[in-house]
Amino acid sequence: MTSPPRPDRHRETESPDVPGFGTWSAVYLFVFGWFVLVVALLTVFTAMYA
Amino acid sequence: MNVADWIVLLATIVGIAAYGAWRTRQVRNLNTYLRGKPSTGWGTIGLSVMATQASAITYLSIPGQGFESGIGFVQNYFGLPLALIIVCAVFLPMYRRLNVYTAYQFLAERFDEKTRLLGAGLFLLQRGLAAGVTIYAPAIIVSTVLGWPLDPVIVATGLLVIAYTVTGGSEAVALTHRWQMAVIAAGMVTALILLILRLPDGLHFSGSVAAAGALGKLHAVDFSLDPSRRYTVWTGLFGGLFLSLSYFGTDQSQVQRYIGGPSLREGRLGLLFNAVLKIPMQFVILMVGALLFVFYQFAPHPVFFNQAEWRRHAQDGRFRVIETEHAQALAQSQSAIRAWVQARASDDAAREATARAAMVAANDRAQAIRAEARAALLAADPRAKIKDSDYVFITFIVTQLPHGAVGLLLAAMFAAALSSKASELSALGSTTTIDFWRHFRPLAAADEARNMRVARRFTALWGIFAVAFALFAGFAENLIEAINILGSIFYGVLLGLFLVAFFLRHVGGSAVFFAAIAAQTLVIVMYFSLNIGYLWYNLIGCAACIALSLVLQAILSRRAGVGGRAS
Numbered sequence: 157m158t159s160p161p162r163p164d165r166h167r168e169t170e171s172p173d174v175p176g177f178g179t180w181s182a183v184y185l186f187v188f189g190w191f192v193l194v195v196a197l198l199t200v201f202t203a204m205y206a
Numbered sequence: 207m208n209v210a211d212w213i214v215l216l217a218t219i220v221g222i223a224a225y226g227a228w229r230t231r232q233v234r235n236l237n238t239y240l241r242g243k244p245s246t247g248w249g250t251i252g253l254s255v256m257a258t259q260a261s262a263i264t265y266l267s268i269p270g271q272g273f274e275s276g277i278g279f280v281q282n283y284f285g286l287p288l289a290l291i292i293v294c295a296v297f298l299p300m301y302r303r304l305n306v307y308t309a310y311q312f313l314a315e316r317f318d319e320k321t322r323l324l325g326a327g328l329f330l331l332q333r334g335l336a337a338g339v340t341i342y343a344p345a346i347i348v349s350t351v352l353g354w355p356l357d358p359v360i361v362a363t364g365l366l367v368i369a370y371t372v373t374g375g376s377e378a379v380a381l382t383h384r385w386q387m388a389v390i391a392a393g394m395v396t397a398l399i400l401l402i403l404r405l406p407d408g409l410h411f412s413g414s415v416a417a418a419g420a421l422g423k424l425h426a427v428d429f430s431l432d433p434s435r436r437y438t439v440w441t442g443l444f445g446g447l448f449l450s451l452s453y454f455g456t457d458q459s460q461v462q463r464y465i466g467g468p469s470l471r472e473g474r475l476g477l478l479f480n481a482v483l484k485i486p487m488q489f490v491i492l493m494v495g496a497l498l499f500v501f502y503q504f505a506p507h508p509v510f511f512n513q514a515e516w517r518r519h520a521q522d523g524r525f526r527v528i529e530t531e532h533a534q535a536l537a538q539s540q541s542a543i544r545a546w547v548q549a550r551a552s553d554d555a556a557r558e559a560t561a562r563a564a565m566v567a568a569n570d571r572a573q574a575i576r577a578e579a580r581a582a583l584l585a586a587d588p589r590a591k592i593k594d595s596d597y598v599f600i601t602f603i604v605t606q607l608p609h610g611a612v613g614l615l616l617a618a619m620f621a622a623a624l625s626s627k628a629s630e631l632s633a634l635g636s637t638t639t640i641d642f643w644r645h646f647r648p649l650a651a652a653d654e655a656r657n658m659r660v661a662r663r664f665t666a667l668w669g670i671f672a673v674a675f676a677l678f679a680g681f682a683e684n685l686i687e688a689i690n691i692l693g694s695i696f697y698g699v700l701l702g703l704f705l706v707a708f709f710l711r712h713v714g715g716s717a718v719f720f721a722a723i724a725a726q727t728l729v730i731v732m733y734f735s736l737n738i739g740y741l742w743y744n745l746i747g748c749a750a751c752i753a754l755s756l757v758l759q760a761i762l763s764r765r766a767g768v769g770g771r772a773s
Contacts, residue, residue: 157757172471180474182290187481191287195439198280198426205419206426 207352207604207612210601214613219620223370226382230374236657238306239375240636250380252462252474254265255454256483257383261626262344262619263372268488270595271504272495278425278437280489284743285446287481289454294474298641298707301465302473307640309461309704312345316330316707319645324722326641326704330634332696337630337668338675339688344623346675347586349617350514351600357677363620364673368628372666376636379628391619391713394491394612397603401497405604406504413547414500420546420562421569423496426489428499436739440726445741449694452701458635498602501571503539506604509579511597516579519586528579535572540567631672635665655750694740695733698747699726705748706755713759721754 179185212511216373219354235240239573271279304315310329314322341364349356370378384386405414418424428438435441454477464473509532510516516525542565549561580592603615651657706718729747733740 162321165402172474180295181472183478184295187287187478189293190282191485194426195284198489200535202425202427205415205424206422 207616210610210634211613211616214610215617215620218614218617219624220366222382222385222389222621223366223624225385226378226447227370227373229381229462230370230378233374233377234595235574237653238377239658239661240632240640241462242376242380244466245466246380246472248472248479250384251464251467251472253387254383255460255476255480257387257390257622257625258459258463259626260387260451260622260631261340262623263340265390265491265619265622266344266347266599267596268305268491268697269495269498269599270597272423272488272492273499273598274495274595277426277489277492277496278428278484280426280492281428281437281439281442282446283450283485283488284439284442285444285448286450286454287485288443289447289450290481290678291478292451293455297673297704298464298468298473298477300708301461302470306465307559308458308637309456310458310637310641313345313703313707316719321715321719321722323645324642324719325456325700326637328578328696328700328726329456329637332692332700333459333630333634334668334671335675336692337627337634337672338574340626340630341672342676344619347596347597348619350358350512351597351604353514360673360676362683363623364669367624367631368666368669368673371628371631371669372662373636375414375661376466376632376667379632380463380466382628383625385392386625389614390618390619390625393615393621397599397607398490398494398565400500400607400611401494401602404505405501408544409500409547410506414497416550417500417503417546417565420565421499422566423499433738434741440531443737444740445744446742447696447755448701449690449697449741452704452744452748453693456700456704457633457697458637459629459743462633462636463629495599498506498598500543501602502598503536503543506771507601509576510583511594511601512591513582513597513601515591519583519590521586521764524582525579528575530570532575532579534632534688535568535575537700539568539572539723560748579590581661603694616720627672631665631669634668635661638664638668660758687725691740694743695729695747696726698744698749699751700746702748702751702755706752710759713755713763717759717762718751718755721758722751725750733757 166183171178172180172183177186238244268279277480286507300312304312306312306315308326310322312325345356345363347360349359368384374381393671405411409417415424429437429440430438431440432768433440437754464476467473467476508516509529510520519525520528542561546558546561546565549557552558583590583592599705600619603612607615639657643660643664644657650660702725703718703722706713725747727741728750732738732746733743
């Protein structure tokens with residue numbers, strides 16, 4: 157039999173299990189916020205040195 | 207290189223490859239071979255995704271980019287975190303729900319077999335050609351600088367990666383990626399620390415950063431709307447978003463890294479690990495290049511870093527004059543930088559401005575002589591390779607670092623080469639087996655042992671093809687750009703196929719199939735006739751595929767309606 161085993165559907169909908177984050181949307185928002193912070197810091201870096 | 211360097215290099219590279227092959231020699235299960243061990247954790251997935259993207263070219267070319275053009279290249283990665291969020295939210299759950307081995311199986315489920323073959327074919331075409339580049343690129347640079355013969359380096363690298371990838375498949379790839387990333391990280395941190403320690407007296411780290419900024423190397427963010435500028439916030443956000451979305455969402459070499467694991471969580475966290483770390487990591491690597499620029503204002507260096515090419519063509523007195531002028535310009539630049547540092551410390555704004563202008567003028571003079579050297583090379587031989595930025599970092603490694611560190615840095619280069627190559631070979635083998643071989647041998651799908659044999663053979667064949675391609679083909683000079691340009695030409699349309707599949711539920715297989723062919727033709731014609739930043743082709747290819755799919759679907763629906771009424 158060569159089909160991959162079916163994933164456990166219960167586990168597919170589980171919470172992210174990341175401390176401080178109850179949903180995946182919160183995790184995505186954190187990553188987006190981090191991205192905005194990094195771009196802001198790079199903009200400040202450019203203003204300071206370029 | 208001395209014995210210590212050789213021991214570090216060989217023990218690291220051969221050791222990791224042998225460990226990967228030995229640990230995975232018992233793999234008999236097709237699922238493990240194609241998707242990795244089912245218990246793979248998010249850390250391993252995250253490192254594997256990172257190692258797949260970080261080829262040796264990354265570590266050779268990106269410091270060179272920082273040296274030559276500054277750190278603005280970091281903007282290329284602005285679309286990446288956003289793309290990875292979309293992949294986590296949309297692409298990955300669908301792949302896991304359909305339980306696919308390859309991304310292109312999804313196209314068959316959503317549309318039809320011909321669209322799946324088109325998607326898989328575009329991937330094989332793009333990635334198959336890039337496979338030759340990723341094996342050739344580090345080999346040519348290392349061979350040139352160290353004086354090693356090129357062909358044995360290509361063959362040895364190729365055979366090593368073929369051996370463990372064919373043996374253990376995706377599981378061996380993920381296993382070796384962890385150790386290869388450790389070597390790469392250790393190498394880059396070592397290089398950065400040694401570079402900082404060797405910065406000129408009187409400047410140190412903060413002064414060197416300030417000097418790099420004053421000399422125009424630290425313009426990280428550019429909000430210009432000029433479409434002819436290669437790296438801006440907008441090309442990074444939009445072009446980079448589409449490039450990253452197609453690379454991480456539809457390129458099997460990446461999809462294969464994260465569709466395994468025990469649950470959706472592992473793949474998502476592995477991808478988000480990259481979303482958080484990628485821009486800071488690239489920033490640091492580019493800063494190495496910018497600091498190298500300052501370092502080389504004070505350290506003797508050739509007017510042209512690809513010394514093998516220079517010696518080949520620079521025979522007459524005209525080149526000796528250029529070398530002398532370059533040495534004089536460098537001395538003037540050193541004096542001007544030191545004068546600027548003193549003026550900067552004096553808190554006298556007018557004096558600082560004057561010293562800065564003098565420093566910039568002296569640097570412009572040195573850069574003009576480098577440009578003159580390239581022009582002289584071209585005049586001597588129109589086929590001469592005149593871009594030397596890929597040789598800057600490796601020259602620093604072999605001429606400035608202590609023994610042992612040289613071996614470690616070369617091991618990092620080869621680890622990066624093997625890691626990206628292994629993912630490519632595994633993905634090419636998987637796609638050829640699952641999307642093509644099984645398509646034409648549907649009855650063989652149930653024979654697991656035969657599937658394993660075929661997957662191993664295709665992986666080996668792609669490896670041999672890549673080595674042969676690297677041995678017999680010539681490539682573009684700026685290697686990282688060659689791969690990115692190749693990706694941008696094909697990725698946009700491939701992404702368009704997937705976006706139509708995910709978001710335009712009423713569009714059928716025939717409409718998207720012919721739309722993709724038309725869009726790909728359009729992109730190729732535009733590439734050869736226009737001069738715009740190549741990242742835009744991701745957006746153009748994707749948008750054209752989606753728009754044409756909608757138009758064709760409307761026409762087909764109308765015809766079907768007319769046909770239905772007529773009958």
